[in-house]
Amino acid sequence: MTAITNQPVLPAVEPPSWWERQTDLIMRRPFNEWTFTHINRLMPTVTVARGAVSRPLPFRPLPLDLTYYFDGADRTMDDLHRRTHTTAFVVLHRGRIVHEAYPGWFASARTRMQLWSVSKSITSLLVGIALADGAIGNLKDRVIDYLPDFRGTAYDGPTLADLLDMCSGVGDTEVWDINSPIRRFERAVLNGGDVTEIIKAAQRTCEPGDRFNYSTFDNQMLGWVLEAATGRPLASYCSDRLWGPIGAERDAYYGLTRSHPRTAVGSGTFNATARDLARVGQLMVDDGVVGDRRIVPADWVRRSRGSDLPQVAVGALGDAEPAHYGYANQWWTLGESAFHAFTGIGVHGQFLFVDPGAEVVIVKCSAWPTEEDHARDRETITAMRRIADHFA
Secondary structure (H helix, E strand, O other), X not given: OOOOOOOOOOOOOOOOOOOOOHHHHHOOOOHXXXXXXXXXXXXXXXXXXXXXXXXXXXXXXXXXXXXXXXXXXXXXXXXXXXXXXXXXXXXEEOOEEEEEEOOOOOOOOOOOEEOOOHHHHHHHHHHXXXXXXXXXXXXXXXXXXXXXXXXXXXXXXXXXXXXXXXXXXXXXXXXXXXXXXXXXXXXXXXXXXXXXXXXXOOOEOOOOOOOOOOOHHHHHHHHHHHXXXXXXXXXXXXXXXXXXXXXXXXXXXXXXXXXXXXXXOOOOOEEEOHHHHHHHHHHXXXXXXEOOEEOOOHHHHHHOOOOOOHHHOOOOOOOOOOOOOEEXXXXXXXXXXXXXXXXXXXXXXXXXXXXXXXXXXXXXXEOOOOOOOHHHHHHHHHHHHHHHHHHO
């Protein structure tokens, strides 16, 4: 294993104070239904501006009188929303809204939803665009080619390709224990603290490319690489190259770190309406094209549908991840049985499900009681596959 020198080590951390643990409270039910629709009331933000012209989504609602079989019983869509705390639910088929519901107390078609790690899939699209632009040279480029301040840390060595597939070799299983690295990162973002130093202190646990390890830090690094490569803030680049071109109805926004210099948390604070997120999914169904304009390279879209790397194949991600997932390009893949379906996922039950074979996009925003819930995840994927099969 490569030795890492001059790597900062954070001092031992005292248990968080009551003030710092407020963030835990606002992420729990029932408070999180409000939290996830009002992040701009809780932290600084930066606008991702829509374009001058919104591209309409045809609206042709159909009754979704389907059942899906889960845990020994046939269940309805109303069961899904109740059992998995759905706040927003939009289904597109062939670019048309065929079903839309907002069971959440504060949700509507105009509400910007906190998408958590679905944000990572947005970052991936921006990397693909920057690669096509020539701002990023090659996926074999090393992280430190763009971020030299990270020389001597665990990120001195991994390539951009390693980060895109969560195979950087940095860190271990991402858990939400009170003093885990991801919790410390979250508290630094919300309460003030140096997020850069927290990432610089992360330890290398294996050689880059050896194994999958889900890491918010990997994606945050990709966002910083984008800013360094393009010379532009993440929100501005996203607005000009993605959000405007897809014809979004409303401005989106990123949350910013509370401490200065403020930086967009590209790994987990993108907020947008469910309809606009569905437009992103439709972009992926249409191989990166909107109308007659190419937004994302076709090979980048296809790279997101699956990978030949054995360590990110469906069922090979390790005991910490559900067996029905693989990973590719900052998306969770679902394999051949779902017509090459793939999905962006955020904690507390956020999904951007894309099934190109069925020409179906499903957005599900939720307010789960905990960050992760494998049973609710399995139920959600079961229901989404049932919907896609119906339209296919």
